[in-house]
Amino acid sequence: MTPHRHLPPILLLSGLAIALLLAVSAWPQDGNAPGVLHISTRVVNVNVVVTAADGSPVRDLTLDDFTLLDGSESQKIAFFDAIDNGVPPPAPPPAPDTYTNRPEERGAAPSVTVLLFDTLNARWGSQGYALRGVRALLRQIQPQDHLGIYVLGEQLKVVHDATHDVSDLVDAIHRYDEKHSHARAQPATDEEESTGNPDLDAFLAGKDNRNRPELSGAGLTPGYQQDTLEFDLSMTAAALEAIARELSSFQGRKSLIWISSSLGPLGYFLTDDLGRSSGRWPGYASTVLQTMASSGDILDLERMIRLMNAAGIAVYTVDARGLETQNLQFGNPRPSTTLRSAGQATQELVSQTPQPNDAMLDLSSRTGGRSLFNRNDLETGIRRALDDSRFSYSLAYYPTHNKWKGEWRKIQVKVNRPGVTVLSRGGYFALPDASPVPPKDRIEFFRQIAASPLESTQVPLSVHMGVSSAPNGAHLAARVHLDVMPMLTRQKNGRWAGNFELMFMQLSDKEKLLDATQKDVNADLTPKRFEALAKRGWDLPVDLKFMPGATMLCVILHDKSTEAVGSVRIPLTRYSAALVAR
Secondary structure, three states, X not given: OOOOOEEOOOOOOOOHHHHHHHOEEEOOOOOOOOOOOOOOOOOEEEEEEEEOOOOOEOOOOOHHHEEEEEOOEEOOEEEEEEEEOOOOOOOOOOOOOXXXXXXXXXXXXXXXXXXXXXXOOOOHHHHHHHHHHHHHHHOOOOOOOOEEEEEEOOOEEEEEOOOOOOHHHHHHHHHHHHHOOOOOOOOOOHHXXXXXXXXXXXXXXXXXXXXXXXXXXXXXXXXXXXXXXXXXXXXXXXXXXXXXXXXXXXXXXXXXXXXXXXXXXXXXXXXXXXXXXXXXXXXXXXXXXXXXXXXXXXXXXXXXXXXXXXXXXXXXXXXOOOOOXXXXXXXXXXXXXXXXXXXXXXXXXXXXXXXXXXHHHHHHHHHOOOXXXXXXXXXXXXXXXXXXXXXXXXXXXXXXXXXOOOOEEEEEEEEOOOOOEEEOOOEEEOOOOOOOOOOOOHHHXXXXXXXXOOOOEOOOEEEEEEEEEEOOEXXXXXXXXXXXXXXXXXXXXXXXXXXXEEEEEEEOOOOOXXXXXXXXXXXXXXXXXXXXXXXXXXEEEEEEEOOOOOOEEEEEEEEOOOOOEEEEEEEOHHXXXXXXXX
């Protein structure tokens, strides 16, 4: 992990195409070659929160207490589990020089909550108001809370990792309050003001907040050009895709608290009613969005929806505007106003009263979260999202409708217990998964994965690092360890087959790509070979020439048949001295 982790809009691609062409190699395609995940069975996972009248979780429900409907059809619940998101069991210390993307091996809790603070789609004034609510929440943080804080702007920025405990958040807010206390006798020193995490310090101080003039008016103007709309849409979708990939392997409730005053242009595409959606983007912007929708160039968005679907993330949308009011002028009537005209004037004023954002309401309802709006206590609403993750039930079923054409399928979960509240996702898009959406550009796909500050956990892997010498200079010795059980498909002839690739990308501290080395694998394993590897895992060694100036190695495991990826980011700082010495 590095202290500064961002997803920049552009990763410098100098020499990438040449690097890919010159550095491609493959393991032998025989019984010793590895295989890849290929799952065709459709299963829908539903995380359910059940609370009593006082808001406390109901913990004693059994499988027989639940009824699940897909559309109007009752479904058999194939998997059931109750998940207590208390203090996670201690994770064994990792082996020296070993890096992994497995949450359970990094001490992560069964459930996780990510707070996404939006400065890309939210207005300037609402950002400051919402930040006060976040600070108030951090003053209430408890040891059993598991909270990541990410900032969405022109890049995705991690200020606190979702897999870490909250001790540094507690320390950070204490330092912030001490710095701004009027009772302080003398100014704080730089060391006293710092938490050791400059990104967290900057966030609490409001330095990440940004003003976008094109969002300052009522609706959007021709100044909000198509390239701006396209960037906002692609950046928002890329951030959500990265979050979905990171949270995909968590087993419990996965909650995303999205603090914004709108969902930006993404909200236009997250509704089944484009006519109603157009009303949110009047005039010029609506025309541009309809052009973007009809162009067919929205594969990235479809992939994001698939990933959110598969991850089962409950989205809590928090309206950063807080409580907004309108002066209805009842205390200052005009003497000449007739009763009828007064009624008309009042109706016009009421129509101008701030309304909740429809897209934010829809997204929360569909994913099993809550939408929080028109309230002065944003921290209370955010606190509720954290509390919802304390105890949950995980259900899974195989849908019987056999209609996978992309339509929206409504889910209803009922509990045989009076006086309780049930919170679950409202449905899912029944997307055909026989042909996963490929990236529009393969190089860009790997660029985004490598540049993302979040590791993808879709495919588990770990990497053991070392250094070595060779006649042509210092080398990195990497050994990738894979689990074959979730990665292979059994063929009709009894053999186990798969197709995937490993990508090793060395980056500079400015996120410039210095080298890309690819390993292709087409596996065909005998049952005996598969059984042996299933017991001990699979170790794949690779020797990489160290590129001077490289500060990060990103290892990506890519399933070509499903487009699933796993990634591990390895800081090279600790190896630099040894590499240079060699």
